[in-house]
Amino acid sequence: MNVKRKWLMILGFVFVLTVLAACGNSAIQSGSNSDSSQTDSSAEQQGDSESNKTVKIGSILPFSGVYASLGKDLSDGMKLYFDSIDWQVGDTKIELIEEDTEADPQVALRRVRKLMDQDNIDILTGAVSTAVAYAIRDEVDSNKLPYLASHAGGNDLTRAQRSDYIWRSSFSSxxxxxxxxxxxxxxxxxxxxxxxxxxxxxxxxxxxxxxxxxxxxxxxxxxxxxxxxxxxxxxxxxxxxxxxxxxxxxxxxxxxxxxxxxxxxxxxxxxxxxxxxxxxxxxxxxxxxxxxxxxxxxxxxFWDYSLDTEENVAFVKAYEEAYDRRPTIESLEGYDAARILAEALTTLEGDVSNPDAIVDAISKVSFVSPRGPIEFDKDTHHIIQNMYIxxxxxxxxxxxxxxxxxxxxxxxxxx
The missing domain is CATH 3.40.50.2300 (Response regulator)
Incomplete structure (x- = not known):
């Protein structure tokens, strides 16, 4: 092999190495750009997720059996209020997951466990029967599940069976x-x-x-x-x-x-x-x-259809337009419970990671309801309200x- 041919081969080999190196750098750079793009996309998705957080509210009400009509009215009252705020507070969406207790304490206990274990709810509300509220009390307390009782009126729920995580927005006996x-x-x-x-x-x-x-x-x-x-x-x-x-x-x-x-x-x-x-x-x-x-x-x-206040007149009008029937006291209870939870979520900016912070936010809610001014007693966790003869x-x-x-x-x- 002559010298000239040898030098041509060496130059060709160097050229190939140079091209391969350039391609490698390009591939590396391309891979780097691809990873960066994926990271940015993930960040954007995370940002979208954070701006569309969802809070899950579990509701236990009787939709069958002797108290079915009460459960329906409570549910309709809640939905009327959530409809009025488009099921959202700030950038947090509200999801309501309802379960039928059948007014049976043992059925209710199973439903609450399902709401916690499968649906991963953040807050619980509802219960018409006092026996149901008493049956789920220990489960709520041991799991630190914030619970707003929206009807059951047995005295002991906010007395002997009082829990840091149970507040009541309805009434007591x-x-x-x-x-x-x-x-x-x-x-x-x-x-x-x-x-x-x-x-x-x-x-x-x-x-x-x-x-x-x-x-x-x-x-x-x-x-x-x-x-x-x-x-x-x-x-x-x-x-x-x-x-x-x-x-x-x-x-x-x-x-x-x-x-x-x-x-x-x-x-x-x-x-x-x-x-x-x-x-x-x-x-x-x-x-x-x-x-x-x-x-x-x-x-x-604590409420009557005939209350002649601006808040009650507006509530009655909205309810009748939505459901083509008069509201009941249970309708009002559901409406107020929904507003209490919404106002607490507003204070929390949708952050429901801390159950103690949730109940603290609930405790500070006060407003003029269709029933009149309401607030919570921070010692008993019970609502303070007007009564009417x-x-x-x-x-x-x-x-x-x-x-x-x-x-x-x-x-x-x-x-």
Missing amino acids: WQIGHSMGEWAYENVGGKMYIAAADYAFGREVSAAFIEAYTAAGGEVVGEVYPPLGNNDYASYLTTIGGVEADGVYGFFAGSDAVRFVQQYEQYGLKGKLPLVGSGWLVAEDLRESIGNAAEGAFAST TETILAGEKTDNTVLETIETVQDPGE
């Missing part, structure tokens, strides 16, 4: 019964007979009424507790009719209220002894079934309620 006691003494008379359904809530409400009524100077001249779901009150009403009294305090709800109030008139007590009780005795969704027998009844409640009147061919008196800022005493 004590608030319902106690608020009527002094008013009944001053406006009905000094002797009262008690008739209430024989279950925990009926007993608690009656005890609270008796506490306030006797403290005001009244005397309870007799008590009777018919079983829950009773059809015939004849024997009880006959007994009441033979007692010297100024009035009767009755706690009944649902179909029991319909039958008791109707039979109260049928047995001649309506014109003889004024009937006083809780708002459920002559509730918005019952009076049509009760008919004119409800006329003249007095009741204590109503009278059922005949309005044309139907009955309606009218507010007679407002008892302001009623605060459950706790233990």
Whole structure:
């Protein structure tokens, strides 16, 4: 091989190496650009994810069984408020996951576990039955799951069974019964007979009424507790009719209220002894079934359709436009619970990573609701609210309620 040919081969080899090196650098640079592009894309996706955070709210309500209508009204009230804010606070989206408790404590417990373990909820709300609320209490507490009870009214939920993670936006048995006691003494008379359904809530409400009524100077001249779901009150009403009294305090709800109030008139007590009780005795969704027998009844409640305030008028209008029916007290409870949670999430800027911060934010929520001004008692975790004394009147061919008196800022005493 001559020298000239050797040099040509060396030069060719160097050229190939140079080209390969250039291609390698290009490939490396291309790979570097590709990785950088993927990183930027991932960052953009993460940014999009952060700007579209989703908070999961679990709701346990009865959608079947005896309390199904209450569950539906609570659900519709919640959805009405979330609709009004487009299911979003700031850059955080709200997802509502509902489960049917069937008003059964053991079913409810399974549903709550499902919401926590499978759906990974951040906050829990709901429960109509006090027995359901008590059944899930330990599960909520041990898992530090923030829970806003939106209906169940048993006293112990914010007393003996109080938990750092449970707050209640509805009412307590004590608030319902106690608020009527002094008013009944001053406006009905000094002797009262008690008739209430024989279950925990009926007993608690009656005890609270008796506490306030006797403290005001009244005397309870007799008590009777018919079983829950009773059809015939004849024997009880006959007994009441033979007692010297100024009035009767009755706690009944649902179909029991319909039958008791109707039979109260049928047995001649309506014109003889004024009937006083809780708002459920002559509730918005019952009076049509009760008919004119409800006329003249007095009741204590924390909300009524007839409240003539800017907030309530707007709420009623929005609810009727959305659902083509009147709202009930449960509709209002759902609406307020949704707003409380939304306002807490606004304070947190959607950050639900710390359950203690969530309940702290809930505790600080206050606003003027369709029911009036509301806030939380930070010791009992219970709502502070107005109570109203109503009278059922005949309005044309139907009955309606009218507010007679407002008892302001009623605060459950706790233990």
